[in-house]
Amino acid sequence: MRFFRLCGRIPLPRRQVRCNPDPSQRGETMRYGFVGLGNLGGALAASLARAGFAPVVHDRDPAARATLEGLGATWAASPTALAAQFDAVITCLPNPAASEAVLDTLLPALKPGATWIEMSTLGRDDILRLGHKAEAAGLNVLEAPVTGGVHLAAQGRITVLAGGAQDVFARHRPALQAMGDRIFHMGPLGSAALIKVITNMLAFIHLVADGEALMLAKRGGLDLKTAWEAIAASSGTSFVHETEGQLILNGSYDIAFTMDLALKDLGFARDFGQAFGVPLDLATLTEQTFRRAQAAYGGQAQSTQVVKLLEDLLGTDLRAGGFPARLE
Known part of the structure; x- marks a missing residue:
């Protein structure tokens, strides 16, 4: 990874600074x-x-x-x-x-x-x-x-x-x-750091859940393209399903976000849970799943490859035609 890339509420005391004219x-x-x-x-x-x-x-x-x-x-x-x-x-x-x-x-x-x-x-x-x-x-x-x-x-x-x-x-x-x-x-x-970690935590939970849902559809004999469309039109949809789900079905997994970065953000979520006394059961299970994926595929693997753990375990891929290799 190259060096310059590619990121209780406590207000920060602000020193009086001499602002340049706007x-x-x-x-x-x-x-x-x-x-x-x-x-x-x-x-x-x-x-x-x-x-x-x-x-x-x-x-x-x-x-x-x-x-x-x-x-x-x-x-x-x-x-x-x-x-x-x-x-x-x-x-x-x-x-x-x-x-x-x-x-x-x-x-x-x-x-x-x-x-x-x-x-x-x-x-x-x-x-x-x-x-x-x-x-x-x-x-x-x-x-x-x-x-x-x-x-x-x-x-x-x-x-x-x-x-x-x-x-x-x-x-x-x-x-x-x-x-x-x-x-x-x-x-x-500090407020934005908290909400950003919350949104990423949800996205990683949704990603693992979407992989399980798609695998249920595949092993149950459903056409995966139609199943993806039905989920996207249902109460069970999510932003992750509608975006990263397409890259899983294509097989590229290319979301331009690494396993290492996902685990960094999940670690931040864990720290917030401890600091605020909030048990994060789903986030903890998701972090454990990502750690297994990191061990299997490497820290620079695409974060979406967390779903590949289930594909490899069951010897069943989640491919379907008509989905892009990258999101535009």
Whole structure:
């Protein structure tokens, strides 16, 4: 996995910082740096570029450079090289350690009053700790993890879950709307981390359940394409069934999200359950299933391959014609 990729309620005390004049108040488009251009980050940065924000972007892997430059983005040689120029820097990285490492390189270069927008999926303790560090350096902080899948990010239709001060959220809402079509301000910093983990926890539970449902249909002699359509039209449907279910039936499993990332998020859910005294029986069973899949297929396997455990156990595949290899 490359380094720069591809993310009780406690309000974060906010230090008074000297804000730069809001470019939008001067009739100008606010400019952004963007670090982390993996499957998700690359799609988000592309949406920002298409909307005319002309971001300056960086990733240790230059694979996305040509595409983004073709959309009007500018490539930077390092995070530091882009930090001093802009009103805000967005990060979208695979884990808290990567986020902290990049933040540490940005802090000496960012102007006081600039904003760090963290779009990675972090635990609440992580974003609160890193947020304190950034605010102590004179920055504003906004968390904005997303949910819905890489295919929706590529369309600019992903859901954005924001946490932070209302004025900071309002200042950067136009950029968030360029990347997603449903924007929720969840409350103070840390709030978005909690709801993002909740949504991912549900998605992984639904994924395991959908595999079992499709296997029942197959072993019961039903046509899988018709069964998928019937479930999608029923009270038993889910977003996961309607999206990732298609990739299972195609056999590609290609959701652009790894087993390691799924287990990271399920670990966050487990931690929240312990912190808030909520027994998470289904989430615990789902995490155990994903750990078996990780052992069987590797941490970089597609998260949808958790369903392959059941296929391999029963010697029965879940293939059906007419389904795409990737979601568009």
